Amino acid sequence: MSILARAVLALALVMTGAAAWAQSEYRLRAGDTLNVEVLEDPTLNRDVVVLPDGRFSFPLAGSVPAAGRTVDQVRASVTDALAGNFATAPTVFIGVRPAPPTPRAPAAPMAAQTISIYVMGEVQSGGAIEVKPGTTFLQALAQAGGVTPFAATRRIQLRRTDPRTMVQNVYPINYRAIMDGAQLPREIRLMDGDVILVPERRLFE
Structure with missing residues:
Protein backbone atom coordinates (compact mmCIF):
# COMPACT_ATOMS: atom_id res chain seq x y z
CA MET A 1 0.00 0.00 0.00
CA SER A 2 1.42 3.40 -0.99
CA ILE A 3 2.19 6.09 1.56
CA LEU A 4 -0.66 8.22 0.15
CA ALA A 5 -3.15 5.36 0.44
CA ARG A 6 -2.07 4.73 4.02
CA ALA A 7 -2.49 8.38 4.86
CA VAL A 8 -6.00 8.46 3.33
CA LEU A 9 -6.96 5.29 5.24
CA ALA A 10 -5.62 6.73 8.50
CA LEU A 11 -7.54 9.97 7.96
CA ALA A 12 -10.73 8.01 7.24
CA LEU A 13 -10.30 6.01 10.44
CA VAL A 14 -9.70 9.18 12.44
CA MET A 15 -12.79 10.85 10.95
CA THR A 16 -14.88 7.74 11.57
CA GLY A 17 -13.71 7.61 15.15
CA ALA A 18 -14.43 11.32 15.61
CA ALA A 19 -17.94 10.93 14.16
CA ALA A 20 -18.61 7.94 16.42
CA TRP A 21 -17.37 9.86 19.45
CA ALA A 22 -19.52 12.88 18.52
CA GLN A 23 -22.60 10.67 18.16
CA SER A 24 -21.91 8.90 21.45
CA GLU A 25 -21.75 12.28 23.24
CA TYR A 26 -24.75 13.80 21.46
CA ARG A 27 -27.88 14.28 23.57
CA LEU A 28 -31.02 13.49 21.63
CA ARG A 29 -33.85 16.00 21.38
CA ALA A 30 -37.37 16.24 19.99
CA GLY A 31 -37.39 16.20 16.19
CA ASP A 32 -34.31 13.99 15.81
CA THR A 33 -34.71 11.03 13.44
CA LEU A 34 -33.35 7.69 14.59
CA ASN A 35 -32.52 4.86 12.24
CA VAL A 36 -33.06 1.71 14.34
CA GLU A 37 -31.87 -1.68 13.02
CA VAL A 38 -32.27 -5.06 14.72
CA LEU A 39 -29.80 -7.57 13.31
CA GLU A 40 -31.88 -10.61 14.28
CA ASP A 41 -35.15 -9.32 12.73
CA PRO A 42 -34.77 -6.89 9.77
CA THR A 43 -38.56 -6.47 9.58
CA LEU A 44 -38.25 -4.24 12.63
CA ASN A 45 -35.77 -1.89 10.95
CA ARG A 46 -37.16 1.61 10.49
CA ASP A 47 -36.73 5.34 11.00
CA VAL A 48 -38.48 6.84 14.00
CA VAL A 49 -38.81 10.46 15.10
CA VAL A 50 -38.40 11.68 18.66
CA LEU A 51 -41.77 13.25 19.46
CA PRO A 52 -42.31 16.55 21.30
CA ASP A 53 -42.79 14.63 24.56
CA GLY A 54 -39.23 13.29 24.17
CA ARG A 55 -40.20 9.68 23.36
CA PHE A 56 -40.60 7.47 20.27
CA SER A 57 -42.54 4.29 19.59
CA PHE A 58 -40.90 1.12 18.35
CA PRO A 59 -42.52 -2.29 17.61
CA LEU A 60 -42.30 -4.75 20.51
CA ALA A 61 -40.52 -2.09 22.60
CA GLY A 62 -43.40 0.33 23.10
CA SER A 63 -42.70 3.94 24.02
CA VAL A 64 -39.00 4.61 24.55
CA PRO A 65 -37.65 7.76 26.28
CA ALA A 66 -35.03 9.51 24.17
CA ALA A 67 -34.76 13.28 24.70
CA GLY A 68 -31.77 14.23 26.82
CA ARG A 69 -30.21 10.77 26.52
CA THR A 70 -27.27 9.54 24.45
CA VAL A 71 -27.60 7.09 21.57
CA ASP A 72 -25.93 4.38 23.68
CA GLN A 73 -28.49 4.86 26.47
CA VAL A 74 -31.39 4.63 24.03
CA ARG A 75 -29.84 1.56 22.36
CA ALA A 76 -29.64 -0.13 25.76
CA SER A 77 -33.30 0.69 26.45
CA VAL A 78 -34.44 -0.72 23.11
CA THR A 79 -32.32 -3.84 23.58
CA ASP A 80 -33.77 -4.46 27.06
CA ALA A 81 -37.33 -3.89 25.80
CA LEU A 82 -36.86 -6.34 22.91
CA ALA A 83 -34.97 -9.00 24.87
CA GLY A 84 -38.09 -10.93 25.88
CA ASN A 85 -38.95 -11.51 22.21
CA PHE A 86 -35.66 -13.24 21.33
CA ALA A 87 -33.79 -16.29 22.58
CA THR A 88 -30.77 -14.08 23.31
CA ALA A 89 -30.42 -10.32 23.63
CA PRO A 90 -30.81 -8.79 20.15
CA THR A 91 -28.13 -6.74 18.45
CA VAL A 92 -29.45 -3.20 17.99
CA PHE A 93 -27.83 -0.44 15.94
CA ILE A 94 -29.04 3.17 16.10
CA GLY A 95 -28.00 6.04 13.89
CA VAL A 96 -29.17 9.59 14.45
CA ARG A 97 -30.05 12.39 12.07
CA PRO A 98 -30.35 15.54 14.20
CA ALA A 99 -33.33 17.83 13.69
CA PRO A 100 -32.56 21.11 11.95
CA PRO A 101 -31.75 23.88 14.42
CA THR A 102 -34.70 25.87 15.71
CA PRO A 103 -34.79 29.25 13.98
CA ARG A 104 -33.87 32.04 16.31
CA ALA A 105 -36.57 34.50 17.19
CA PRO A 106 -36.14 37.81 15.44
CA ALA A 107 -34.40 40.37 17.53
CA ALA A 108 -36.62 42.91 19.18
CA PRO A 109 -36.68 46.10 17.16
CA MET A 110 -34.39 48.75 18.52
CA ALA A 111 -36.03 51.76 20.04
CA ALA A 112 -36.16 54.71 17.66
CA GLN A 113 -33.11 56.94 18.04
CA THR A 114 -35.06 60.02 16.94
Missing part, protein backbone atom coordinates in the same frame (compact mmCIF):
# COMPACT_ATOMS: atom_id res chain seq x y z
CA ILE A 115 -38.62 61.06 16.20
CA SER A 116 -39.86 63.52 13.60
CA ILE A 117 -41.84 66.59 14.61
CA TYR A 118 -42.93 69.59 12.59
CA VAL A 119 -42.75 73.24 13.63
CA MET A 120 -44.75 75.66 11.51
CA GLY A 121 -45.57 79.35 11.46
CA GLU A 122 -43.83 82.16 13.25
CA VAL A 123 -40.61 80.46 14.32
CA GLN A 124 -37.05 81.21 13.34
CA SER A 125 -36.37 77.82 11.73
CA GLY A 126 -39.51 75.88 10.87
CA GLY A 127 -40.07 72.59 9.10
CA ALA A 128 -39.36 68.99 10.00
CA ILE A 129 -37.06 68.50 12.99
CA GLU A 130 -35.49 65.28 14.25
CA VAL A 131 -35.46 65.14 18.06
CA LYS A 132 -34.74 62.50 20.66
CA PRO A 133 -37.65 60.59 22.21
CA GLY A 134 -38.73 62.37 25.38
CA THR A 135 -38.05 65.84 23.99
CA THR A 136 -40.43 68.40 25.50
CA PHE A 137 -42.45 71.12 23.78
CA LEU A 138 -40.20 73.88 25.12
CA GLN A 139 -37.04 72.05 24.07
CA ALA A 140 -38.37 71.57 20.54
CA LEU A 141 -39.39 75.21 20.28
CA ALA A 142 -35.89 76.20 21.36
CA GLN A 143 -34.43 73.81 18.75
CA ALA A 144 -36.51 75.64 16.12
CA GLY A 145 -34.81 78.88 17.12
CA GLY A 146 -37.69 80.25 19.16
CA VAL A 147 -40.60 82.37 17.99
CA THR A 148 -40.46 85.50 15.85
CA PRO A 149 -41.65 88.94 17.02
CA PHE A 150 -44.84 88.35 15.02
CA ALA A 151 -45.86 85.18 16.87
CA ALA A 152 -49.21 84.96 18.64
CA THR A 153 -47.62 83.47 21.72
CA ARG A 154 -50.93 83.05 23.58
CA ARG A 155 -52.36 80.83 20.83
CA ILE A 156 -49.66 78.28 20.03
CA GLN A 157 -51.10 74.87 19.18
CA LEU A 158 -49.80 71.34 19.55
CA ARG A 159 -51.55 69.10 17.02
CA ARG A 160 -51.33 65.36 17.61
CA THR A 161 -52.92 62.64 15.46
CA ASP A 162 -54.04 59.43 17.13
CA PRO A 163 -52.38 56.64 15.02
CA ARG A 164 -55.27 54.25 15.72
CA THR A 165 -58.21 56.50 14.86
CA MET A 166 -56.38 59.10 12.75
CA VAL A 167 -58.30 61.76 14.70
CA GLN A 168 -56.32 64.94 15.24
CA ASN A 169 -56.41 66.54 18.66
CA VAL A 170 -55.49 70.18 19.19
CA TYR A 171 -53.92 71.31 22.47
CA PRO A 172 -53.70 75.11 22.98
CA ILE A 173 -50.57 76.36 24.75
CA ASN A 174 -50.19 79.86 26.20
CA TYR A 175 -46.49 80.36 25.64
CA ARG A 176 -46.70 83.97 26.82
CA ALA A 177 -47.89 82.82 30.23
CA ILE A 178 -45.03 80.31 30.40
CA MET A 179 -42.57 83.08 29.58
CA ASP A 180 -44.13 85.11 32.40
CA GLY A 181 -43.43 82.31 34.86
CA ALA A 182 -46.57 80.16 34.70
CA GLN A 183 -46.11 76.48 35.41
CA LEU A 184 -47.39 73.81 33.03
CA PRO A 185 -49.67 71.26 34.79
CA ARG A 186 -47.40 68.58 33.37
CA GLU A 187 -44.40 68.37 31.09
CA ILE A 188 -45.47 68.12 27.45
CA ARG A 189 -43.34 65.41 25.86
CA LEU A 190 -43.58 65.18 22.11
CA MET A 191 -44.48 62.13 20.06
CA ASP A 192 -43.51 61.16 16.53
CA GLY A 193 -45.54 63.19 14.02
CA ASP A 194 -46.50 65.99 16.41
CA VAL A 195 -47.02 69.41 14.83
CA ILE A 196 -46.32 72.67 16.67
CA LEU A 197 -48.19 75.53 15.03
CA VAL A 198 -47.24 79.10 15.93
CA PRO A 199 -49.83 81.45 14.38
CA GLU A 200 -49.19 85.04 13.35
CA ARG A 201 -50.16 87.73 15.80
CA ARG A 202 -53.25 89.72 14.90
CA LEU A 203 -53.38 93.50 14.88
CA PHE A 204 -53.41 94.88 18.44
CA GLU A 205 -52.90 91.37 19.87
Whole structure:
Protein backbone atom coordinates (compact mmCIF):
# COMPACT_ATOMS: atom_id res chain seq x y z
CA MET A 1 0.00 0.00 0.00
CA SER A 2 1.42 3.40 -0.99
CA ILE A 3 2.19 6.09 1.56
CA LEU A 4 -0.66 8.22 0.15
CA ALA A 5 -3.15 5.36 0.44
CA ARG A 6 -2.07 4.73 4.02
CA ALA A 7 -2.49 8.38 4.86
CA VAL A 8 -6.00 8.46 3.33
CA LEU A 9 -6.96 5.29 5.24
CA ALA A 10 -5.62 6.73 8.50
CA LEU A 11 -7.54 9.97 7.96
CA ALA A 12 -10.73 8.01 7.24
CA LEU A 13 -10.30 6.01 10.44
CA VAL A 14 -9.70 9.18 12.44
CA MET A 15 -12.79 10.85 10.95
CA THR A 16 -14.88 7.74 11.57
CA GLY A 17 -13.71 7.61 15.15
CA ALA A 18 -14.43 11.32 15.61
CA ALA A 19 -17.94 10.93 14.16
CA ALA A 20 -18.61 7.94 16.42
CA TRP A 21 -17.37 9.86 19.45
CA ALA A 22 -19.52 12.88 18.52
CA GLN A 23 -22.60 10.67 18.16
CA SER A 24 -21.91 8.90 21.45
CA GLU A 25 -21.75 12.28 23.24
CA TYR A 26 -24.75 13.80 21.46
CA ARG A 27 -27.88 14.28 23.57
CA LEU A 28 -31.02 13.49 21.63
CA ARG A 29 -33.85 16.00 21.38
CA ALA A 30 -37.37 16.24 19.99
CA GLY A 31 -37.39 16.20 16.19
CA ASP A 32 -34.31 13.99 15.81
CA THR A 33 -34.71 11.03 13.44
CA LEU A 34 -33.35 7.69 14.59
CA ASN A 35 -32.52 4.86 12.24
CA VAL A 36 -33.06 1.71 14.34
CA GLU A 37 -31.87 -1.68 13.02
CA VAL A 38 -32.27 -5.06 14.72
CA LEU A 39 -29.80 -7.57 13.31
CA GLU A 40 -31.88 -10.61 14.28
CA ASP A 41 -35.15 -9.32 12.73
CA PRO A 42 -34.77 -6.89 9.77
CA THR A 43 -38.56 -6.47 9.58
CA LEU A 44 -38.25 -4.24 12.63
CA ASN A 45 -35.77 -1.89 10.95
CA ARG A 46 -37.16 1.61 10.49
CA ASP A 47 -36.73 5.34 11.00
CA VAL A 48 -38.48 6.84 14.00
CA VAL A 49 -38.81 10.46 15.10
CA VAL A 50 -38.40 11.68 18.66
CA LEU A 51 -41.77 13.25 19.46
CA PRO A 52 -42.31 16.55 21.30
CA ASP A 53 -42.79 14.63 24.56
CA GLY A 54 -39.23 13.29 24.17
CA ARG A 55 -40.20 9.68 23.36
CA PHE A 56 -40.60 7.47 20.27
CA SER A 57 -42.54 4.29 19.59
CA PHE A 58 -40.90 1.12 18.35
CA PRO A 59 -42.52 -2.29 17.61
CA LEU A 60 -42.30 -4.75 20.51
CA ALA A 61 -40.52 -2.09 22.60
CA GLY A 62 -43.40 0.33 23.10
CA SER A 63 -42.70 3.94 24.02
CA VAL A 64 -39.00 4.61 24.55
CA PRO A 65 -37.65 7.76 26.28
CA ALA A 66 -35.03 9.51 24.17
CA ALA A 67 -34.76 13.28 24.70
CA GLY A 68 -31.77 14.23 26.82
CA ARG A 69 -30.21 10.77 26.52
CA THR A 70 -27.27 9.54 24.45
CA VAL A 71 -27.60 7.09 21.57
CA ASP A 72 -25.93 4.38 23.68
CA GLN A 73 -28.49 4.86 26.47
CA VAL A 74 -31.39 4.63 24.03
CA ARG A 75 -29.84 1.56 22.36
CA ALA A 76 -29.64 -0.13 25.76
CA SER A 77 -33.30 0.69 26.45
CA VAL A 78 -34.44 -0.72 23.11
CA THR A 79 -32.32 -3.84 23.58
CA ASP A 80 -33.77 -4.46 27.06
CA ALA A 81 -37.33 -3.89 25.80
CA LEU A 82 -36.86 -6.34 22.91
CA ALA A 83 -34.97 -9.00 24.87
CA GLY A 84 -38.09 -10.93 25.88
CA ASN A 85 -38.95 -11.51 22.21
CA PHE A 86 -35.66 -13.24 21.33
CA ALA A 87 -33.79 -16.29 22.58
CA THR A 88 -30.77 -14.08 23.31
CA ALA A 89 -30.42 -10.32 23.63
CA PRO A 90 -30.81 -8.79 20.15
CA THR A 91 -28.13 -6.74 18.45
CA VAL A 92 -29.45 -3.20 17.99
CA PHE A 93 -27.83 -0.44 15.94
CA ILE A 94 -29.04 3.17 16.10
CA GLY A 95 -28.00 6.04 13.89
CA VAL A 96 -29.17 9.59 14.45
CA ARG A 97 -30.05 12.39 12.07
CA PRO A 98 -30.35 15.54 14.20
CA ALA A 99 -33.33 17.83 13.69
CA PRO A 100 -32.56 21.11 11.95
CA PRO A 101 -31.75 23.88 14.42
CA THR A 102 -34.70 25.87 15.71
CA PRO A 103 -34.79 29.25 13.98
CA ARG A 104 -33.87 32.04 16.31
CA ALA A 105 -36.57 34.50 17.19
CA PRO A 106 -36.14 37.81 15.44
CA ALA A 107 -34.40 40.37 17.53
CA ALA A 108 -36.62 42.91 19.18
CA PRO A 109 -36.68 46.10 17.16
CA MET A 110 -34.39 48.75 18.52
CA ALA A 111 -36.03 51.76 20.04
CA ALA A 112 -36.16 54.71 17.66
CA GLN A 113 -33.11 56.94 18.04
CA THR A 114 -35.06 60.02 16.94
CA ILE A 115 -38.62 61.06 16.20
CA SER A 116 -39.86 63.52 13.60
CA ILE A 117 -41.84 66.59 14.61
CA TYR A 118 -42.93 69.59 12.59
CA VAL A 119 -42.75 73.24 13.63
CA MET A 120 -44.75 75.66 11.51
CA GLY A 121 -45.57 79.35 11.46
CA GLU A 122 -43.83 82.16 13.25
CA VAL A 123 -40.61 80.46 14.32
CA GLN A 124 -37.05 81.21 13.34
CA SER A 125 -36.37 77.82 11.73
CA GLY A 126 -39.51 75.88 10.87
CA GLY A 127 -40.07 72.59 9.10
CA ALA A 128 -39.36 68.99 10.00
CA ILE A 129 -37.06 68.50 12.99
CA GLU A 130 -35.49 65.28 14.25
CA VAL A 131 -35.46 65.14 18.06
CA LYS A 132 -34.74 62.50 20.66
CA PRO A 133 -37.65 60.59 22.21
CA GLY A 134 -38.73 62.37 25.38
CA THR A 135 -38.05 65.84 23.99
CA THR A 136 -40.43 68.40 25.50
CA PHE A 137 -42.45 71.12 23.78
CA LEU A 138 -40.20 73.88 25.12
CA GLN A 139 -37.04 72.05 24.07
CA ALA A 140 -38.37 71.57 20.54
CA LEU A 141 -39.39 75.21 20.28
CA ALA A 142 -35.89 76.20 21.36
CA GLN A 143 -34.43 73.81 18.75
CA ALA A 144 -36.51 75.64 16.12
CA GLY A 145 -34.81 78.88 17.12
CA GLY A 146 -37.69 80.25 19.16
CA VAL A 147 -40.60 82.37 17.99
CA THR A 148 -40.46 85.50 15.85
CA PRO A 149 -41.65 88.94 17.02
CA PHE A 150 -44.84 88.35 15.02
CA ALA A 151 -45.86 85.18 16.87
CA ALA A 152 -49.21 84.96 18.64
CA THR A 153 -47.62 83.47 21.72
CA ARG A 154 -50.93 83.05 23.58
CA ARG A 155 -52.36 80.83 20.83
CA ILE A 156 -49.66 78.28 20.03
CA GLN A 157 -51.10 74.87 19.18
CA LEU A 158 -49.80 71.34 19.55
CA ARG A 159 -51.55 69.10 17.02
CA ARG A 160 -51.33 65.36 17.61
CA THR A 161 -52.92 62.64 15.46
CA ASP A 162 -54.04 59.43 17.13
CA PRO A 163 -52.38 56.64 15.02
CA ARG A 164 -55.27 54.25 15.72
CA THR A 165 -58.21 56.50 14.86
CA MET A 166 -56.38 59.10 12.75
CA VAL A 167 -58.30 61.76 14.70
CA GLN A 168 -56.32 64.94 15.24
CA ASN A 169 -56.41 66.54 18.66
CA VAL A 170 -55.49 70.18 19.19
CA TYR A 171 -53.92 71.31 22.47
CA PRO A 172 -53.70 75.11 22.98
CA ILE A 173 -50.57 76.36 24.75
CA ASN A 174 -50.19 79.86 26.20
CA TYR A 175 -46.49 80.36 25.64
CA ARG A 176 -46.70 83.97 26.82
CA ALA A 177 -47.89 82.82 30.23
CA ILE A 178 -45.03 80.31 30.40
CA MET A 179 -42.57 83.08 29.58
CA ASP A 180 -44.13 85.11 32.40
CA GLY A 181 -43.43 82.31 34.86
CA ALA A 182 -46.57 80.16 34.70
CA GLN A 183 -46.11 76.48 35.41
CA LEU A 184 -47.39 73.81 33.03
CA PRO A 185 -49.67 71.26 34.79
CA ARG A 186 -47.40 68.58 33.37
CA GLU A 187 -44.40 68.37 31.09
CA ILE A 188 -45.47 68.12 27.45
CA ARG A 189 -43.34 65.41 25.86
CA LEU A 190 -43.58 65.18 22.11
CA MET A 191 -44.48 62.13 20.06
CA ASP A 192 -43.51 61.16 16.53
CA GLY A 193 -45.54 63.19 14.02
CA ASP A 194 -46.50 65.99 16.41
CA VAL A 195 -47.02 69.41 14.83
CA ILE A 196 -46.32 72.67 16.67
CA LEU A 197 -48.19 75.53 15.03
CA VAL A 198 -47.24 79.10 15.93
CA PRO A 199 -49.83 81.45 14.38
CA GLU A 200 -49.19 85.04 13.35
CA ARG A 201 -50.16 87.73 15.80
CA ARG A 202 -53.25 89.72 14.90
CA LEU A 203 -53.38 93.50 14.88
CA PHE A 204 -53.41 94.88 18.44
CA GLU A 205 -52.90 91.37 19.87
